[in-house]
Amino acid sequence: MNIRDYVVKMGHLHPDREVLVFQEHRFTGRQVRDRIFRLSNALLGLGLEKGDRVAVLLTNSHYSVECFYALACAGLVLVPMNSRNAAREHLYMLENAEVRAVLVGQEFLGVIQPILSEASGVSHAVCINGPAPQGWLDYETLIAGAGVEEPQIELLDEDLSSIRYTSGTTGRPKGVMHSQRGALTTVYSTLMDGLDIKSTDSVALIGPVTHASGSYILPHLVRGAKVVILPGFDVTNVLRTVEQERVTMIHLIPTMLVMILASPEIDRYDLSSLKTIRYGASPISPDVLKRAIGIFGDIFVQGYGLTEASMPMSLLLKDDHILDGSEKSIRRLSSIGREVTFSKVRIMDDEGNFVPPGQIGEIVVQSSQVMQGYWKNPEATAEALRGGWLHTRDMGFMDEEGYIYLVDRKEDMIISGGFNIYPKEVEDVLYMHPAVLEAAVFGIPDEKWGETVKAAVSLKTGQKATEQEIIEHCKTHLAGYKKPTSVDFLDQLPKGHTGKIVRRELKDPYWRGKERKIN
């Protein structure tokens, strides 16, 4: 079986079911399959060949679904472009990945058109959802002229399927290579672990489908369930869509959850169709989670994954989200769950040995969903995959039953006076404070201790707290050396395009002019 077999299966088993919705557009299984295969055939008809890289720059829509799977079905390699990137960054990716064709939403023409002449390898440009400029192909015209038959390109497990550029905290972004097998395993993993998708289900995709949200598309389509694509995150639109489309499952990142919980609109909509709320992408404070379970019920599933090892590597299942107040259940609420059917997760020390339960080390994983490597970067590949395990650079530990506890990013660890401090532990305590809406903790330079702990917080509307109150609150819940020594108050914390709080943007100004970010 390969990805294309599942596009065939969707059309075969659900020809007349409505399976894909974006705004006023609604498509049946047969229509989705036909549009995908038409695009595959059209791209091959342009002369693109198996293994050629094709960049896609779109905001969330049904076009994203068509483009992703048309490329996979034709053996072409998807290079998703980040809509927040600047022209210079786009150009770097087009050149680095040696992209031969671009599929671009009309809203991005302004940024892409000027750089296309510089990207010498790009021989085809397709404009989606708007009038195609001179020299560009129009998407709908292109697919209307192509056949609906299944493309006959051979697809092998080890064929390259996508190159996804990491946001790159240091240096140039790296291209993460995933195989056809990796893409397929993500489908299986989604079908197998934590979700029991039926044809009567529907999923609303809120985050960019180039990221974790995208993993839910094909598993739902192939079951004849409905995939509702939202153009972005807007609390009211999310709540309205859940009510109108009787959505059974959504995937959120913690900051979205915080905003939904804080919204006065939450009571105005019928959200009873929801059977699963999947969350992930960054740690969530137990306090927020408890409030969420109180409102939505026992329907939460947490996923853990990374660009280099697609979601999910581990899951904290509904059965693990127990609010009985026992020490064990409270502790597990702060874990990222256990390895899934298709993954092996272990904790490793710097010498490459597995460490016993309870001991902190680097989280390492093995899975078909682990990347093949970094594009044209054998050194970084060898480093990340040394010993046959993907080294995640996430620090954590495991309990006796395999529950994994994320401690922090290896690079975010604060070393103060010789003690290791993990920011997340301090942030969890900050979120317990009734006035705190968002919190981030990081190390800043300190003459005496090397580094000292700094907190940045935003407060809930109408709530107040002083720096001293916040520090005192931490002091009562943490060892003294872990408490923040100063607090910055911000209207909101900086976030990446997936909605994660970016500590680095807060931290960097304090380290400007220093050679290393650890003092």
Added chain:
Amino acid sequence: MNIRDYVVKMGHLHPDREVLVFQEHRFTGRQVRDRIFRLSNALLGLGLEKGDRVAVLLTNSHYSVECFYALACAGLVLVPMNSRNAAREHLYMLENAEVRAVLVGQEFLGVIQPILSEASGVSHAVCINGPAPQGWLDYETLIAGAGVEEPQIELLDEDLSSIRYTSGTTGRPKGVMHSQRGALTTVYSTLMDGLDIKSTDSVALIGPVTHASGSYILPHLVRGAKVVILPGFDVTNVLRTVEQERVTMIHLIPTMLVMILASPEIDRYDLSSLKTIRYGASPISPDVLKRAIGIFGDIFVQGYGLTEASMPMSLLLKDDHILDGSEKSIRRLSSIGREVTFSKVRIMDDEGNFVPPGQIGEIVVQSSQVMQGYWKNPEATAEALRGGWLHTRDMGFMDEEGYIYLVDRKEDMIISGGFNIYPKEVEDVLYMHPAVLEAAVFGIPDEKWGETVKAAVSLKTGQKATEQEIIEHCKTHLAGYKKPTSVDFLDQLPKGHTGKIVRRELKDPYWRGKERKIN
């Protein structure tokens, strides 16, 4: 991932959960893993090498689980022996498969000991659950002397994992070869389709675990659910076990279901823990199914598979078992459902073309669960797998949404006066008669028509019906040429060791002395 990874995972995630039960024996995940690995290591320690065939002859017990997975983990090839076979048949398999070791339950020593000297390739014999005779090894002594570490034999997807001998309706039994990948895909398929196994679940295995029932073992173990092995089918014991072990899932074959439904004991036990009743292995009449749904509720899932393509190739899910009386729902109750995530199922004519919906042809399948071929029988392999599709010799058709309707075995089709008659259609009508408990239909020689339709039935206790009444009943529900022209009344119909009714045993006496079984 391979089968051994899942044995590791069971021990890693569920070390202290009770996951395996047979009579008074109860084992945790760690204990099961350790016993499996000890046996793997012990067998390798005897000098057996990857790819060597090992025959296992046991009645259902926890030993079956240990033997099956110990062989898979060591890269050894399982040859399950059929407990109903005679010594001569056992000897044929030992020689044909070139078996190097046998693992035998003490109850079978009487049949195996005398033939071992003739099976020249067998160099090791292990006696399970009883005193080992001279020259035999004792199972518990053997494993007690071996280590618990994970065996370090490399396992590849295409490695041979088992040879299962078909009952062989004509000629010598054929050895069906399945790969490690096939065994693994069966696990995934069970986890992915129609069951959503949680650690709080438990499955009671009633049929021989060498057959379809065995496919449920590892999926439940790896989820930390409880596998309860029953020594055989006994209505009272099944009902009692469901109540005592709070069983959530059982797998039945239709004749078992008929017997359970007919039992006065059904009301005496608390069966409310059951969430799924899986059935399969032979067609079931819509009438029996309707009665069953009336009693147990909407918890039925039907699976279709065969020795050459492991269960399930298709599933009729709970959502498909709708009793609203509509034409569509009644029709679907008689289907074998739709292809599963890991399979492609199509209908093919004798020229190798796919036929349109509604048209009868041979059911063909593609899947990782399809056999690698027949052992040392390239001709039969080429014939069965021609064109890259397994030809099941089951005749059927498909509707517009991919629901598959089994018509009959290719060889069981009756040709009477030039008309094709499929026995199952007639049997379904016989089961609608209130006095009929079991029914089988087959063709017998007829001077005028070539063949004519014969029915064999057994009646429910206390019920009566004459031959003429039965024939009249069929006449009102079937075209005239399909009705039986005569009826045999039997106390019970002959069944194979899986409990299926064996039409052949009824049919053969009528054809003795004829060269072909189709006149």
